[in-house]
Amino acid sequence: MKKIILILTVLITLGIQAQTPEEHGLQIAKAAEQADLGFNSSTVNLKMTLKNKNGQTSERSLTTKTLELTEDGDKSLIVFNSPKDVKGTSTLTFTHKVGSDDQWLYLPSIKRVKRISSNNKSGPFVGSEFAYEDLSSQEVEKYTYKFIEEKGSLLVVEQDPVDPKSGYTRRLVTYNKDKGYRFEKVEFYDRKNALLKTLVYSNYKLYKNKFWRASTFIMKNHQSNKETILNFSDYNFDANLSEEDFTQVALKRS
């Protein structure tokens, strides 16, 4: 028996050593996904502050509802509360692990629900420094991985988007393995492989003793010198939302 355990231990150790950087990177991404599994649903309020290169700011506020799904990607519903002229405008997104997402837009002035193309991944979300793909549900299948380095509890992994429509050649993601593999920083490289943006996560809080959520995201665009700050507040993991809260009918009443 002891022999078997010994052999197994040796094999596992060898296995880890023989692991390629690609396998190691994927393993970390899966560990991060595993660590965040089981939140079921959440709601959160978000204040977005857009800063141009001269430091002038404009703000938007929105509410986001998310439904966790394991077989396919998550569902989310985003409602704008300000600026006032777009108040009530909302989007419903069904993320898919493979293939393009399904997305609907609701225009409250004419009460129209419009299916929109999710083709535009690289475009800015409401004039901010966040692209649509930066805000969509982070599914493991959407990237290929390469482990780069380990610095204490921080693990740096290169992620290459699978979708050719992505605006990036790669992202460098810094995980914190001691804090549920939460993201600490993401560096985005554009299609010419030049550093485009850096996203830093801060003011992390632990919810339900399991889920780490940052209260502040700061996205800095190095090429345009513009910046977008996201402030999350009132995280609620007890909303008990279900599929019925993520339909086109629900989109109209949100």
Added chain:
Amino acid sequence: MNQKIILNSIIFILFLSTIHAQNKEKKTNQDFELEVEAEYRYFYNDATFSNQKQHFPSIAFTPEYSVDWNKGYEQFNVTGFFRLDVDDERTHWDIRELYYQKAKKSWELSIGLKKIYWGVAESNHLVDIINQTDAVESFDGEDKLGQPMVQFTYTTNKLGSFDFFYLPYHRKRTFSGAKGRLRFPVFIDKDDLQYESGAEEWRQDLAFRWKHYFGAFDVGLTHFYGNGREPLFTFDQQGNINAFYPVINQTGLDLQITHNAFLWKFESIYRTAKAQDFFAMVVGLEFTFSNIDGNGLDIGLLGEYLYDERDELALNALQNDMFFGSRIAFNDTQDTSILIGGISDLESSSKIFSIEASRRFGSSWTAEIEARIFSSIDANEFILSNFQEDSFLRFSLSKFF
């Protein structure tokens, strides 16, 4: 008459709301918003008919109040509207919305005045029939009058959603007054238009819609039975116009296929009435080049073909036409966007060009520019020939409180 009904329904719905509010105290969210819009329309050609004006300064108020409770599953919404204009008929008020809504799991119930939108096309809205068009408010037919209704929606996971509408009261369409543009030689007073139905505006109408999506397909199937929203114009042998609201059965289909950057669209209706049966459709596509400059610039190209079996009697004059357009969105912090389009009649020289642009200023102001140009209108066009001198420019500035 009209006002009494509205008042009664307000009282009834407020009553319903209070009962529910008392039962489930919990957290309520209230919100009040007011939009004040200053508008100026300028018709740069001399008028076709006497009394018609050229300059139309105007002001409009849109107050909105909403309250929700029970985690948003119950809500009460009111939207009012008032416009003061040079044209007496365009000076009007309306209750756009005033309804109580309750949602529970797979069903949703709304009672009151509400606005419903159906359809997928951009240049013409064929299947959209629940609300009467506020025809004096805008040229594109997208402004609607509040419709009294009971709406019940049942949503299933596998079969989509089913909407049932009970529509107890019909609202007549308002036409431009004597001073107004975009009218016929004889000014039509909405109260002169009669009904085919003996019950007149109190005819109890019904409608149904099934809406579902499968992968790239979004499908809607609708049926409406009741007083038509469009008046029907007929002529006697002396050439006198007789206009009335017929009782109609209308079946509609709308379909959109969303594939990569392409949206393929199809809308069609078949309407039957004692005086008239016809088919109409719109088929088209929209393609968007997104984030062209890496700064968020999107350019969409739109093309639609419009067919209406009524020929020149089609109220919107879109009987065999092509529409081409482009939607330009800058995706900047001010949400700047431009929509340019043109409709061309395939059988005559008639063309209508349009441009609509909008932008936000600061956090609570928006500005809009609109132009509609009637070009080479064929003198034989039954409807459009009356509007050939009615090309206009419109500027508006809105403040949101």
